[in-house]
Amino acid sequence: MTTLPPGPTEPPVLQTLRWLLRPISFLESCRRRFGDAFSVRFFGFQTPMVMVSHPDAIRALYGVREHSLPPGRAVALLPIVGPRSLLLLEGREHLARRRLMLPPFHGERMRAYESIVRDAVTRDVDGWPEGRPFALHPHMQATTLDVILRAVFGVTDVARRARLAERLGGLLAASASAGLQFGVLLSRRFGGPDPLARLRTVTQEIDALLAEEIAERRADPREDILSMLIGARFEDGEPMDDREVRDQLMTLLIAGHETTATALAWTFDLLLRHPHALERLVGEVDAGEETYLRAVVAESLRLRPVVPLAGRRLTSELHVDGLRLPPGTDITPAIWLAHTRADRYPEPFAFRPERFLEHAPTTYAWIPFGGGVRRCLGAAFAEMEMRVAIAEILRRRALRPASPAAERVARRNVTFSPSSGTRVVAAARS
Numbered sequence: 147m148t149t150l151p152p153g154p155t156e157p158p159v160l161q162t163l164r165w166l167l168r169p170i171s172f173l174e175s176c177r178r179r180f181g182d183a184f185s186v187r188f189f190g191f192q193t194p195m196v197m198v199s200h201p202d203a204i205r206a207l208y209g210v211r212e213h214s215l216p217p218g219r220a221v222a223l224l225p226i227v228g229p230r231s232l233l234l235l236e237g238r239e240h241l242a243r244r245r246l247m248l249p250p251f252h253g254e255r256m257r258a259y260e261s262i263v264r265d266a267v268t269r270d271v272d273g274w275p276e277g278r279p280f281a282l283h284p285h286m287q288a289t290t291l292d293v294i295l296r297a298v299f300g301v302t303d304v305a306r307r308a309r310l311a312e313r314l315g316g317l318l319a320a321s322a323s324a325g326l327q328f329g330v331l332l333s334r335r336f337g338g339p340d341p342l343a344r345l346r347t348v349t350q351e352i353d354a355l356l357a358e359e360i361a362e363r364r365a366d367p368r369e370d371i372l373s374m375l376i377g378a379r380f381e382d383g384e385p386m387d388d389r390e391v392r393d394q395l396m397t398l399l400i401a402g403h404e405t406t407a408t409a410l411a412w413t414f415d416l417l418l419r420h421p422h423a424l425e426r427l428v429g430e431v432d433a434g435e436e437t438y439l440r441a442v443v444a445e446s447l448r449l450r451p452v453v454p455l456a457g458r459r460l461t462s463e464l465h466v467d468g469l470r471l472p473p474g475t476d477i478t479p480a481i482w483l484a485h486t487r488a489d490r491y492p493e494p495f496a497f498r499p500e501r502f503l504e505h506a507p508t509t510y511a512w513i514p515f516g517g518g519v520r521r522c523l524g525a526a527f528a529e530m531e532m533r534v535a536i537a538e539i540l541r542r543r544a545l546r547p548a549s550p551a552a553e554r555v556a557r558r559n560v561t562f563s564p565s566s567g568t569r570v571v572a573a574a575r576s
């Protein structure tokens with residue numbers, strides 16, 4: 147049978163609001179009612195989105211590199227990252243760029259970035275208030291933005307980097323709300339002014355700053371990621387032109403910091419509410435080891451996946467969960483559901499880093515970075531950054547939660563984010 151699996155029957159507008167405002171309860175109710183695979187109708191889209199969570203289904207989906215992208219990714223990202231972004235290109239064009247952009251993100255290159263992370267964290271922690279509550283998430287955002295700017299641009303004009311940081315932070319804040327996302331879907335459905343148009347002024351300012359950086363590196367290449375992008379050549383010997391370099395820079399700057407900051411904020415929310423795990427981790431960090439730290443990062447990305455969906459549009463028939471889905475179907479793993487399957491993770495809602503001491507995460511039941519030929523380019527970078535930042539923070543500050551209640555999941559851009567920004571109280575360590 148080539149029919150789509152059943153799903154909620156509420157009007158698309160209601161399904162979309164539930165997804166934007168209460169994503170976890172929406173997903174859980176779909177799991178209860180329909181099981182492993184179901185179809186969701188998002189407002190403003192012609193076709194349903196099939197959501198799957200069984201590892202076999204995810205393997206089957208990500209195993210075929212020819213599938214393309216569903217339209218939702220471009221709706222959310224194109225106005226910011228631009229049409230040549232690695233995140234949005236497909237097929238041969240995508241693979242050719244991916245090959246060019248992989249080298250600086252290879253696992254073995256990570257040591258080189260550790261000191262950048264350590265410096266950025268130290269500078270930020272030195273400015274934290276002592277003994278009174280503050281939100282950790284904005285600090286993690288400033289830190290990870292500083293890190294990616296330094297990795298991408300290396301040594302550069304300090305005032306220009308500060309202006310870029312300020313404009314990029316403003317752009318993300320302006321595009322964050324669920325209300326804006328709903329407005330985008332409304333204008334898609336009914337026409338009318340594009341709510342993202344007002345972001346154009348700030349993207350133009352950012353473009354001007356990026357153009358200055360690109361021109362400088364063309365004249366004087368260095369060791370940084372931007373110089374590498376400019377020096378890279380496609381198989382036919384051609385380089386990327388300036389417009390494309392701009393889109394790939396924007397992609398790295400945007401994809402490379404908000405996600406990692408949010409993952410760090412979640413990790414601290416989880417750790418501070420699990421004193422045994424925190425104590426064990428602090429002991430290990432003080433001893434200069436990182437086995438438990440790696441498990442904490444894996445468990446945090448499992449229980450609080452930052453990016454909820456990483457979908458594809460089928461270019462060939464796919465057999466999953468007893469269904470035959472035709473070409474053209476939009477389908478995505480529901481990452482939260484894949485990560486909280488009781489058959490893969492005993493006590494799936496418990497924060498237990500120990501589970502990853504016994505078994506490393508398995509490829510298709512642990513997919514915070516998506517999978518296959520589009521798996522996150524910065525996964526090794528993000529995990530390195532999380533490890534170094536967590537260890538550095540725990541070495542310098544004793545933290546406790548500012549309130550007894552754990553953070554709720556709220557949408558921010560395309561991510562699941564802690565609704566109050568992970569409020570903590572910090573004290574210097576004796």
Ligand code: HEM
Nearest residue numbers: 233401402405406409453456515516517520522523524528
């Ligand atoms: C915890 C942090 C991060 C998370 C959770 C995350 C998650 C993701 C996900 C789910 C995708 C889509 C994968 C797919 O469609 O299968 C993705 C793609 C991507 N990410 Fe990340 N990411 C993180 C950090 C980073 C960092 C630090 C960078 C760069 C320095 C980065 C750069 C990219 C790029 C360039 C892509 C597009 C890859 C492609 O289409 O080939 N990400 N990421």
